[in-house]
Amino acid sequence: MWAVITVPVAVCIGSMVALFLWLLSSAIHYRFAHPWLLYLLPLAGVGIHFLYKLYGQSAERGNNLIIDEIHEPGAGVPKRMAPLILVTTVITHLFGGSAGREGTAVQIGGSIAHWMGSWFKLSPANMRMLLTAGVAAGFGAVFGTPLAGTIFAMEVITIGRIQYSALLPCLIAGLIGDATVAAWGVEHTHYHIRFMTLGQPVFGHHVAVDFWLLLKTMVASVFFGLAAYAFAKAVHGVKSIAASLIKKPWLIPVAGGIIIILLTLILGKPDYLGLGVEPEYPGAITIVSAFEQGGAHFFSWLWKLIYTAVTLGTGFKGGEVTPLFYIGATLGNTLADLMNAPVSLFAALGFIAVFAGATNTPLACTIMGIELFGSQHALLFAVACFVAYFFSGDMGIYSAQRIGEPKFTIDEKPDYWSRMWGKYKNKA
Incomplete structure (x- = not known):
């Protein structure tokens, strides 16, 4: 069942991410050739603000909206989120803003997954699963790392806890999303470690x-x-x-x-x-x-x-x-x-x-x-x-x-000893 639902969703997400990466590359190289565009960055920011004010509504919460929807389905992920974040991210880069692309890909993935999931009339639990798979598809597609996208989608929702029931749909979505970007001929940057250790x-x-x-x-x-x-x-x-x-x-x-x-x-x-x-x-x-x-x-x-x-x-x-x-x-x-x-x-x-x-x-x-x-x-x-x-x-x-599970940090250590001292005084 999940393969039937996830594959077309991931293909759509991968295609949208491929378009986004192509537009992003074009915008970046255009700015390289026209450095004066930087001086229009404040004006571009005003345009982005009013785009979201007029059309964005809840979509401005971005990745956090998708994470909240996975936790507690109900409010929904607006269909306009995908085109809005795509256009505004390209505008940000066209005029020199310092930003990335993962947030855009994840929001594209979540928006398309929710939109297509509504066609299948999924239960809230299954919609959560499909949204998580959408995140995996978007992340895996934008960086060319399908397995990392799979784990990221399951790990990012709750700190210290992973929902393994989402593993199969996320893996399918990550692989298909990445393969779709490759099929469109979009290449990723390659990095190399020039060091070998022999132990x-x-x-x-x-x-x-x-x-x-x-x-x-x-x-x-x-x-x-x-x-x-x-x-x-x-x-x-x-x-x-x-x-x-x-x-x-x-x-x-x-x-x-x-x-x-x-x-x-x-x-x-x-x-x-x-x-x-x-x-x-x-x-x-x-x-x-x-x-x-x-x-x-x-x-x-x-x-x-x-x-x-x-x-x-x-x-x-x-x-x-x-x-x-x-x-x-x-x-x-x-x-x-x-x-x-x-x-x-x-x-x-x-x-x-x-x-x-x-x-x-x-x-x-x-x-x-x-x-x-x-x-x-x-x-x-x-x-x-x-x-x-x-x-x-x-x-x-x-x-x-x-x-889900608090991590032990250096900030927590004083609190830990304070709690232990409190317990000791209460016993005394």
Whole structure:
């Protein structure tokens, strides 16, 4: 049954994502050829604001609306969500806003899944299942990682708990969505780790782990987790501050656009605009360049964090994940220099670990590392993702996430001992 329902849904989602990726690439390259478009970013923000005000209604809640609908079906996912987020994300990138594409793909997936699911008159439980599969299809299609998309869709809903009953429809949707994008001839960016580890002898036995490298990975992953925490706090903080200081909502994206323009003029380069995957000029800092020695500056990760927090926090549209890839890869590049570690490996670790911490999906990000970079460093991928996950706090970029099993973080330790002391005093 699920194959009959999921396959056509995933084909539609994959086709829509393929169109989105083509339009996004066209918009980015058009801006590269016409850099003056950046100065129209405030005006573009006003246009996005009024598009959602006139047509968006609840669709402006984006990924959080889909997560809430999976938890408690009822309000529905509006059909207009898919075209609205597609158009407004392309507008954001056309004029230089710093955003990603995962949010767009997930919203396309959720919107189409809900719309087509209504044709089958599914029960609330089955509609939840199809929505989850739609998320898997959108995520797997936009990054070319169907298995990671499968796990992400099940893991992102509730922190610390996975609903395995959704595994089969999510897997079908992820595979079909990715295959559909490939069938349309859309290619994904390829990343390479130029480092091989042969392990080391321990008490006369060969162990396929370099323990010194493992220790460096753990230390770096603490910083990856803190960067994820800082990103989530920054995006939420910008939204809160902008809403409290600017009383007319349409002026919020104007202020955000002006800040982005001023930052670019101060820095004197456009490296932190847009998606951050392809270089606007030779020598530009991108996710790909971060995998090379000297391919990022010391604070490249911080500038991208600021640019993206301002862009998304002031009402522009797009995802958070690709900027998180950029932040993680450039931070990994910086830490590799400081710790005398392999640059391409640490860029890859940061790439997936900051994402894991910000979305609270360490298992999906470990799988993504294997799909994107190969399986040789799978253990290090897992260590990086789970350490970052624990050090990123309970806050993530998706406010609708629910906590199924609280994670033990450094912030919780004082509370734990306070509770223990309280119990001791009560007994006394």
